[in-house]
Amino acid sequence: MQLVLIFGGAMIALLVFGTLYKFHEVRKTMNWRQVPGRIVASRARARRVRTAQTHDRALGTGDHQMRNFAEIAYEYRVGGRSYRGTRVSIGEDLGDHDVEGRLARYPVGREVTVHYDPARPQDAVLENDAPEGVWRTMAIFIGVLVLLLVGGTLGFDAAVEGLRQRLQRPERALPAVALAAMSLFVALMARAAAAQAEAARHWPTTEGVIESSGVEALRMFSAGSEHTLRRMFRPDIVYRYHVGAAELKGSRLRFGGRFYASLDRLARHDAEAYPVGRRVRVHVNPANASDAVLEPVAAGLWLAWSLSAALAAAALFMALD
Secondary structure, rough: OOOHHHHHHHHHHHHHHHHHHHHHHHHHHHEEEEEEEEEEEEEEEEEEOOOOOOOOOEEOOOOOOEEEEEEEEEEEEEEHHHHHHEEOOOOOOOOOOOOOHHHHHOEEEEEEEEEEEEEEEEEEEOOOOOOHHHHHHHHHHHHHHHHHHHHHHHHHHHHHHHHHHOOOHHHHHHHHHHHHHHHHHHHHHHHHHHHHHHHHHOOOOOEEEEEEEEEEEEEEOOOOOOOOEEEEEEEEEEEEEEEEEEEEEEOOOOOOOOOOOOOHHHHHHHHHHHHOOEEEEEEEEEOOEEEEEEOOEEHHHHHHHHHHHHHHHHHHHHHOO
16 A cells, blocks of 8 residues: 555655646746737637547557647737737636637637737746636645545555454465455446436437448557567547537547457448438537537446456455355
8 A cells, every 4th residue: 555655655745846836837827917908819629639538558659649729829919019919818628618619708819918928928828817706616626635535545455454354264364354345436426427427317408410421441560578569459530519609529429448459340330320411410528519429328337347346256256264
């Protein structure tokens, strides 16, 4: 458990550092000067990006995900010289966030206030403050992580020690508690996926159309090997839909993990179900229009529940055998 504490503490420390660094950036921009500007370009653009959900063993350019970005460009003048900026706010735009909201706030031709760095006038933003409540949210989030890490570690140790005193074979206490903890974790993940799918069934829908449909072949390292490569396949389907004046694109068919097949024909099933040009109903999150899905179901939910039950049974076997 010391390794868990060290790893978890390092992750929390990185999160704290990132939050403090972002706070420093926001405070710095508060002292930037202001100048009038004008929006010269405003459109939604979708592009493939590599994200945290991308398979970590995939090589090359494969296994990217479609994300929407609000591309805003504005012009302003400082000291008689013209500049063109594209940053709306502080920080990197990871996509799929407030796309339609930004397009509505910054249509072409709108007069805006540009905040620029007097030492580097080419560095500018339109919004120089953090979203309301973000610092409080981050503080609560970090505090909860600390409590979970410390409390979970201490609770795990206490559970192992308590079970060790009751077993005829005390050495089985650690694997029994570990298996029970894994079972609980998988069950919680399955419950969260089920709840997400249930909520999506009540999202508003809009008409969309399949823009591309096929199977993407990926080269991946085999599990447990950094030298053996194998080909895996997954459906690669992109659909477009409109929310207000914004044309957005999505690639998520259903909730749950991303599944990969070793046979091309297994991955081709979804591609054949959604051919190019087919009209579809897109379920759109009313809080974020870039969050969309075609089928509001959680894929592989039965597998997650089965795995949770198997882990629980294994924990019980270790404790009672």
